Amino acid sequence: MEQSQLMQYLPVLMLIVVAIGFAAGTLTISVFLGQSAKRTKAKDMAYECGANPIGENTPRFSIKFHLVAMLFILFDIEVVFLYPWAVVYRDMLADHATRNLILGSMISFMFILFAGYLYALKKKAFDWKN
Amino acid sequence: MDWNFIIFSAVKIAVVIGVVQGMVAYAVLAERKISAWIQDRVGPNRTAPPFAKHIPVLGRLLTRLGMFQPLADGLKFMFKEDFTPAGVRKIYFFLAPAIAVIPAMLTVAVIPFGSVLGGQKMVIADLNVGILYTFGIVSLGVYGIVLAGYAANSKFPFLGGIRSSAQMISYEISMGLSVIPVLLIVGNLNLGQIIGWQAQHGWLILYAPLAFVIFLVASFAETNRLPFDLPEAETELVGGYHTEYGSMKFALFFLGEYSNMIASSGMMVTLFFGGWTLPFWGLDHPAATLVSGIIHILIFLVKMAAFIVLFIWVRWMFPRFRYDQLMDLGWRRFLPLALVNILITAIILWMRA
Amino acid sequence: MTLEVCVMALGVVLMLADFWLPADRKKFAGYAAVAALAGLLFLSFGGCGCCSLSGTAFNGMFVEDGLAVFFKRFFLIAAILVLFMAVEFSDRIAGGVSEYYSLIVFALSGMLFAASANDFTMLFVSIELITITFYILTSFQRGRLVSLEAGVKYLILGALSSSFLVFGIALVWGTTGKLNFNELAAVAAQFESNKIFLIGVLFILVGLGFKIAAFPFQIWAPDVYQGAPTPTTAFLAVGSKAAGFVLLLRVLFTAVPTVTAHWANLLIVISGITILYGNLCALPQRNLKRLLGYSSIAHAGYLLLGVAALSTSGQSALLYYLAGYLFTVCAAFTVICLVTRHLDNDDLSALAGLNRRSPLLAATMTLAMVSLAGIPPLAGFFGKFLLLKSVLEQGAANPGYYCLAFTALAGVVISFYYYFGVIRAIYWSKAAADVSPISLSGPIKVALWICIAGMFWLGLFPSKALNLATEAASVFAK
Numbered sequence: 001m002e003q004s005q006l007m008q009y010l011p012v013l014m015l016i017v018v019a020i021g022f023a024a025g026t027l028t029i030s031v032f033l034g035q036s037a038k039r040t041k042a043k044d045m046a047y048e049c050g051a052n053p054i055g056e057n058t059p060r061f062s063i064k065f066h067l068v069a070m071l072f073i074l075f076d077i078e079v080v081f082l083y084p085w086a087v088v089y090r091d092m093l094a095d096h097a098t099r100n101l102i103l104g105s106m107i108s109f110m111f112i113l114f115a116g117y118l119y120a121l122k123k124k125a126f127d128w129k130n
Numbered sequence: 131m132d133w134n135f136i137i138f139s140a141v142k143i144a145v146v147i148g149v150v151q152g153m154v155a156y157a158v159l160a161e162r163k164i165s166a167w168i169q170d171r172v173g174p175n176r177t178a179p180p181f182a183k184h185i186p187v188l189g190r191l192l193t194r195l196g197m198f199q200p201l202a203d204g205l206k207f208m209f210k211e212d213f214t215p216a217g218v219r220k221i222y223f224f225l226a227p228a229i230a231v232i233p234a235m236l237t238v239a240v241i242p243f244g245s246v247l248g249g250q251k252m253v254i255a256d257l258n259v260g261i262l263y264t265f266g267i268v269s270l271g272v273y274g275i276v277l278a279g280y281a282a283n284s285k286f287p288f289l290g291g292i293r294s295s296a297q298m299i300s301y302e303i304s305m306g307l308s309v310i311p312v313l314l315i316v317g318n319l320n321l322g323q324i325i326g327w328q329a330q331h332g333w334l335i336l337y338a339p340l341a342f343v344i345f346l347v348a349s350f351a352e353t354n355r356l357p358f359d360l361p362e363a364e365t366e367l368v369g370g371y372h373t374e375y376g377s378m379k380f381a382l383f384f385l386g387e388y389s390n391m392i393a394s395s396g397m398m399v400t401l402f403f404g405g406w407t408l409p410f411w412g413l414d415h416p417a418a419t420l421v422s423g424i425i426h427i428l429i430f431l432v433k434m435a436a437f438i439v440l441f442i443w444v445r446w447m448f449p450r451f452r453y454d455q456l457m458d459l460g461w462r463r464f465l466p467l468a469l470v471n472i473l474i475t476a477i478i479l480w481m482r483a
Numbered sequence: 484m485t486l487e488v489c490v491m492a493l494g495v496v497l498m499l500a501d502f503w504l505p506a507d508r509k510k511f512a513g514y515a516a517v518a519a520l521a522g523l524l525f526l527s528f529g530g531c532g533c534c535s536l537s538g539t540a541f542n543g544m545f546v547e548d549g550l551a552v553f554f555k556r557f558f559l560i561a562a563i564l565v566l567f568m569a570v571e572f573s574d575r576i577a578g579g580v581s582e583y584y585s586l587i588v589f590a591l592s593g594m595l596f597a598a599s600a601n602d603f604t605m606l607f608v609s610i611e612l613i614t615i616t617f618y619i620l621t622s623f624q625r626g627r628l629v630s631l632e633a634g635v636k637y638l639i640l641g642a643l644s645s646s647f648l649v650f651g652i653a654l655v656w657g658t659t660g661k662l663n664f665n666e667l668a669a670v671a672a673q674f675e676s677n678k679i680f681l682i683g684v685l686f687i688l689v690g691l692g693f694k695i696a697a698f699p700f701q702i703w704a705p706d707v708y709q710g711a712p713t714p715t716t717a718f719l720a721v722g723s724k725a726a727g728f729v730l731l732l733r734v735l736f737t738a739v740p741t742v743t744a745h746w747a748n749l750l751i752v753i754s755g756i757t758i759l760y761g762n763l764c765a766l767p768q769r770n771l772k773r774l775l776g777y778s779s780i781a782h783a784g785y786l787l788l789g790v791a792a793l794s795t796s797g798q799s800a801l802l803y804y805l806a807g808y809l810f811t812v813c814a815a816f817t818v819i820c821l822v823t824r825h826l827d828n829d830d831l832s833a834l835a836g837l838n839r840r841s842p843l844l845a846a847t848m849t850l851a852m853v854s855l856a857g858i859p860p861l862a863g864f865f866g867k868f869l870l871l872k873s874v875l876e877q878g879a880a881n882p883g884y885y886c887l888a889f890t891a892l893a894g895v896v897i898s899f900y901y902y903f904g905v906i907r908a909i910y911w912s913k914a915a916a917d918v919s920p921i922s923l924s925g926p927i928k929v930a931l932w933i934c935i936a937g938m939f940w941l942g943l944f945p946s947k948a949l950n951l952a953t954e955a956a957s958v959f960a961k
Contacts, residue, residue, distance in 0.1 A: 030378030046284035128454035
């Protein structure tokens with residue numbers, strides 16, 4: 001069983017090798033086949049609609065993006081918790097003993113998740129207008 | 131070691147990669163042609179190899195339809211100057227396109243593109259955790275774009291990269307949540323079994339329409355397609371994260387985007403539209419003969435093509451969202467909607483059981 | 484379990500209440516939380532199913548026994564006193580007062596889980612729940628640089644200690660394959676000579692040592708105590724430390740008792756050095772909170788006496804001492820919180836003329852210092868007496884215990900100097916810059932009187948509390 005479980009992943013591994021080979025191959029081919037032209041100073045500049053670049057090339061950006069990243073981590077982990085629940089839900093519903101437990105535990109989990117969501121919402125974490 | 135298994139897997143991989151790349155090439159053509167028709171133009175209609183005019187009617191027809199255009203495009207990308215600007219972070223600059231395209235190619239591994247052909251299941255890897263695998267790989271896709279934005283060391287790519295990372299992770303949550311009702315109904319993560327369930331009980335779009343809508347919109351955002359193409363909004367950010375890229379490196383981003391589009395179409399067909407099955411003519415059973423096996427593959431491809439056309443059609447019909455509208459839609463509309471959808475599905479199942 | 488769920492729900496309600504309460508009503512959210520927790524405490528004594536004396540949950544990860552119940556009541560009282568303090572402190576917090584209350588309640592729920600942890604997973608989760616909320620609580624005064632500094636220091640060192648803990652748990656699990664304390668105890672004897680297993684246990688002790696601020700891991704304590712908002716400091720000194728101790732007791736005496744039996748000398752050394760370090764470093768301190776920070780290190784050392792004794796009497800003495808420590812420290816920090824209300828720093832000179840400004844506060848502070856120093860008839864004296872007694876009982880077997888008892892006594896003598904420095908600052912300082920009387924609100928008077936009553940009750944009538952402590956410690960005798 002364990003053997004065959006691992007064997008299932010062998011094609012994925014092969015596909016990864018193929019994908020990496022493909023990406024590396026096309027990049028290399030392009031280096032060799034691509035024509036080479038003169039390098040000029042203007043060509044080397046960072047593109048800014050034809051004007052000379054002004055200021056830092058990696059400018060400061062809104063703190064909102066960090067907030068989104070943190071919220072993503074929180075919610076994504078909670079989503080992952082929902083997956084195993086969803087998979088066993090049908091089986092546990094069929095069993096009379098665990099019928100209410102499986103629904104109740106998830107409703108309480110969703111309640112906490114929703115409280116967190118409401119909190120973020122009220123803190124204007126999703127407000128991008130200003 | 132089961133050499134038979136390895137050889138068959140290798141053949142499947144080769145065919146699937148070949149077909150996907152071909153579809154990418156012709157999806158680009160379809161994009162150009164459909165946009166042309168929508169805008170009352172003709173689109174690419176004259177690129178042709180020298181021998182084409184010697185073929186009687188067919189040669190002219192294919193040229194008119196632009197069938198040779200993708201070949202010319204590919205060759206052009208390959209022979210273009212492979213220019214690397216002086217200011218970029220070199221290693222990441224080369225790494226980014228590769229990282230963008232690799233996950234896009236890996237997503238197709240678990241999608242069953244047919245039932246059975248010659249005793250082989252028509253899926254590269256029949257994983258028990260199929261959906262989780264897909265989401266895991268899809269979320270890797272964001273790295274390529276962020277890295278591209280960072281590597282280019284230039285303002286427009288940088289902003290594009292930042293934007294796309296926030297956008298993609300925002301919609302990933304809705305996407306992940308939207309699939310849960312499907313899992314609740316089917317009770318399995320294996321995509322083959324999900325299709326099997328649909329063959330018995332009917333397509334899941336009938337059971338979870340809201341989930342499908344959320345999934346559809348989220349996949350538009352995940353693939354950075356219009357109306358959510360903020361990371362590469364031409365009017366604001368020139369080319370977004372790939373502004374500084376040219377030649378094959380740019381082509382790989384392009385390839386990644388279209389591969390993602392194809393993979394999402396495949397996922398939607400599999401999850402909500404019964405995959406390779408059709409509810410009539412007895413096409414909902416795994417194929418017994420070679421012919422019906424091929425028919426199943428064709429059904430899958432046709433369904434997928436329909437979704438690709440939908441992607442293209444939407445791109446040329448709708449205007450772009452503003453960034454705050456985009457985030458608002460993702461976090462304030464779809465996230466609670468998806469949560470409520472899960473809750474309702476769970477309660478209905480609980481009452482029925 | 485019901486108790487934990489109620490506390491969690493209270494935390495969520497408080498957190499969301501912030502958005503709908505008008506600004507001038509936010510104080511009442513704190514009082515409401517106090518009332519709710521007091522109700523839960525009352526129910527825990529009434530035995531309404533909240534704290535039934537037996538049973539496990541989550542496949543034995545969560546255990547409800549005498550020790551758990553003792554510590555749950557302890558944590559509830561601590562949280563109530565801290566919330567009283569937090570309400571008084573609320574005008575010094577820039578935004579989100581209700582969040583501050585709710586974070587205290589969340590930390591409390593972590594402590595309640597810690598009291599019942601019977602599994603390394605539960606141990607880690609509860610410790611993280613406590614620590615992560617404390618990172619925020621510590622840096623809650625966003626405008627004050629010292630508060631932020633304290634938060635960052637606590638974050639970095641706390642993360643380090645958590646990683647030690649996790650590595651330790653991983654090694655223990657890797658060698659034995661057990662996470663449950665009872666299951667581990669059954670097999671621990673087989674692994675006594677397994678180096679990797681012992682390193683794992685050691686790492687876990689390091690992680691817990693950070694939480695209780697025992698000797699080589701005490702470095703964060705003074706800075707964090709000084710910089711954090713005063714209610715946080717009080718909760719850190721009482722709640723977080725007690726949670727560390729209950730987990731330490733469970734790990735040492737439930738999970739790996741056979742290993743602990745060989746480690747008496749290690750515990751003796753750590754305990755002795757912690758006592759000396761805390762007391763000696765407290766001597767030159769002029770900042771009140773920093774002084775109490777060092778004193779809390781010293782007290783961690785005293786508490787470790789009870790662990791090092793490796794006997795039930797030592798464990799019950801530890802529990803008794805913690806109970807006294809709770810009221811004493813809460814009293815001291817409540818006074819600091821009230822006195823420094825309009826001041827920027829927590830310098831010792833702030834106490835000047837306190838006996839004229841508010842006799843109640845002066846008396847409370849004096850009693851707290853006397854109790855901390857260990858002078859009869861207050862709680863601190865009887866606790867130290869019990870701890871020393873339990874250590875001396877073991878002296879016949881290992882002469883190291885005599886040295887330890889001597890060190891502890893020396894520490895007590897040293898501590899007289901700085902505790903009486905505080906009392907002197909109250910009554911005998913010449914230049915009192917501010918002699919305006921301090922007005923006290925009704926609820927905070929209640930909190931002060933609870934603290935005073937607790938100190939006297941534990942000092943004068945120790946039998947009842949001692950019975951409870953012995954009963955709780957009997958968990959390990961089995």
